[in-house]
Amino acid sequence: MKAIYRYSIVLFFIFLMVFAAVWFGEREIIFPELAAVSTGLLIIDKRVWAVSSVSAFILLTLMSVVGSVISLYSPLPLYANMTIGVIITLLSLRIARSNFYPILSASVLPILMHEGGLLYIIVTVCGGGLILLAREFEFSTGLRKKDSPLVLTDYNRNLFIAFGPRVILIGLIIFLFYKLDFYYAMLPPLIVAFVELSFNKSGMRRGAAVVLFLLLSAIALGACAVYVSYTAGIVPIYVSICIAEVCLFCIFELAHRKFAPASAMVLVPALANPANPVYFASDAAVGAVVFVLSALNLSAAEQRMNIKARYN
Numbered sequence: 001m002k003a004i005y006r007y008s009i010v011l012f013f014i015f016l017m018v019f020a021a022v023w024f025g026e027r028e029i030i031f032p033e034l035a036a037v038s039t040g041l042l043i044i045d046k047r048v049w050a051v052s053s054v055s056a057f058i059l060l061t062l063m064s065v066v067g068s069v070i071s072l073y074s075p076l077p078l079y080a081n082m083t084i085g086v087i088i089t090l091l092s093l094r095i096a097r098s099n100f101y102p103i104l105s106a107s108v109l110p111i112l113m114h115e116g117g118l119l120y121i122i123v124t125v126c127g128g129g130l131i132l133l134a135r136e137f138e139f140s141t142g143l144r145k146k147d148s149p150l151v152l153t154d155y156n157r158n159l160f161i162a163f164g165p166r167v168i169l170i171g172l173i174i175f176l177f178y179k180l181d182f183y184y185a186m187l188p189p190l191i192v193a194f195v196e197l198s199f200n201k202s203g204m205r206r207g208a209a210v211v212l213f214l215l216l217s218a219i220a221l222g223a224c225a226v227y228v229s230y231t232a233g234i235v236p237i238y239v240s241i242c243i244a245e246v247c248l249f250c251i252f253e254l255a256h257r258k259f260a261p262a263s264a265m266v267l268v269p270a271l272a273n274p275a276n277p278v279y280f281a282s283d284a285a286v287g288a289v290v291f292v293l294s295a296l297n298l299s300a301a302e303q304r305m306n307i308k309a310r311y312n
Contacts, residue, residue, distance in 0.1 A: 003043075007249050009134055010038040010263075014245055017127060018238040018270060028115050032267035033105035034127040035245070036189060036260035040102070041135045044258050051100040053132045057125075059096060063089055063106035064124035068116030070107075079178040081111045083171040086191065090163045101195050105188035105264065112188065113271065165302070166198055169294055177287065184272070184280050185287030189264040190215070193288070196261070197295035208296055210257045215288040217251050218265035223281035226269040231277065241270050 014035055021029035037060075040048045051059070066088050074081045085107040093100065106124055110116030170191060177185040193215060197208060221244035229237040244266050252258045265284070274280035 003253075006043045006138075007246075010035070010042055011242055011245060011249075013038050013127070013131065013134075014267065015238055015242050017123075018241050018267075021270075022236060022238055026119065027271055027273065028117075028119050029123050030267060030271040031106075031109070031120070031123050031127055032189060032264040032271060033102045033109065033192070034124075034131065034264075035267050036102050036105070036192070036262075036264040037128065038131045038134075039258060039263040040260040041131060042138065043252075044260070048260070049098065049100045049102075051096075051098045053136060055096055055098060056100055057128055057132055059092060059098065059100055059103045060106055060128040061121070061125050062092065063103040064110075064116075064121045067107035067110040068120055071110040071114065071116035077178075078111065079171070079175045082108050082174050082186070083167070085111050086170050087167055090167065090195075094163065099196075099199075101192050102260065102264075104192050104195065108188040108191060112186065165298060166195060169298060170194065173290060173294060182283050182286060184268075184274070184283035185290065187265070187268055187284060187287060189261040189268065190284070190287045190291045192264075193259070193261040194291040194295045197292060198298045207257055208292060210255055211259050211262075212288060212292045214248075214251065214255065214257065214259045214262040215265060215292070216285055218248055218262040219281050219284045219288065221245075221247055222266040222269040223274075223277040223284075225266070226274065226280075227277040230273060237270050241267060 017030055017034065021027050037056075041056075049056075067085055070081050070085055074084070076084070086104060089104045089107045093103070110120055173194075174186045177183075193211070197211065222241075225240035225244040226237070228234050229240045234240075245263065248262060248266055252262075268284075269277065269280055272280065
């Protein structure tokens with residue numbers, strides 16, 4: 001029953017967000033990463049991010065402002081702006097000693113979608129605040145037990161050693177996709193997935209094949225949802241997206257694995273409104289494969305270097 005309640009709360013937040021976007025005629029109200037944040041904070045039992053509720057709220061707010069400012073005022077090309085957003089976000093996480101990686105999406109999404117501004121910031125602040133309040137409600141009612149703080153051993157490393165290779169690799173991948181016009185291959189949830197998987201201590205890295213399957217499933221479900229609503233016009237988008245999220249939640253349970261960025265990937269096409277859902281799905285699938293494989297290779301290379309240094 002606890003699991004059903006948690007899924008229901010997340011689904012309600014998703015429905016409310018998409019319904020509000022349709023009601024007000026503002027697709028910018030849809031912030032896909034809120035689905036990932038709610039999955040990580042409300043559904044998953046294990047503590048996945050080293051962040052308090054107050055810190056999470058501040059970081060989400062700050063990065064939404066950073067992303068909006070870069071999107072509105074930077075004269076640099078898209079790939080450069082996205083890389084700058086990633087650098088600022090990782091530096092902020094370093095200062096906060098946190099691994100709350102979903103804030104990468106808060107800074108990069110408005111840059112990629114050429115949006116951002118007061119409405120985007122308000123949606124991020126209000127949505128994040130509601131999710132964090134729901135988390136505190138779970139604690140107070142006993143639906144969730146407070147666990148011990150997460151210790152981040154990677155923060156004992158030099159700043160460049162910890163984040164430098166990730167920034168360089170993300171920048172190169174974004175530049176490549178930009179030049180190849182693979183717009184949907186560099187979506188923010190995929191960048192978040194890359195960072196989460198690339199660290200050696202990541203539990204998800206040991207089940208990377210399942211993680212990739214979850215991402216590809218989410219991409220397919222999101223594409224089907226926008227086709228049913230925007231192309232075929234069968235049901236409203238807030239209905240099709242909720243059905244797609246329910247299907248993903250069922251896959252989570254069947255796979256015995258939950259991955260927060262996958263929840264966000266279902267929502268992305270509702271925001272992007274691709275003219276061709278198949279084109280969106282193929283682009284995003286390429287991005288998922290490249291980012292996941294790159295994360296695994298980077299992690300393996302770092303592990304080999306650590307082992308070599310230990311015996312030298």
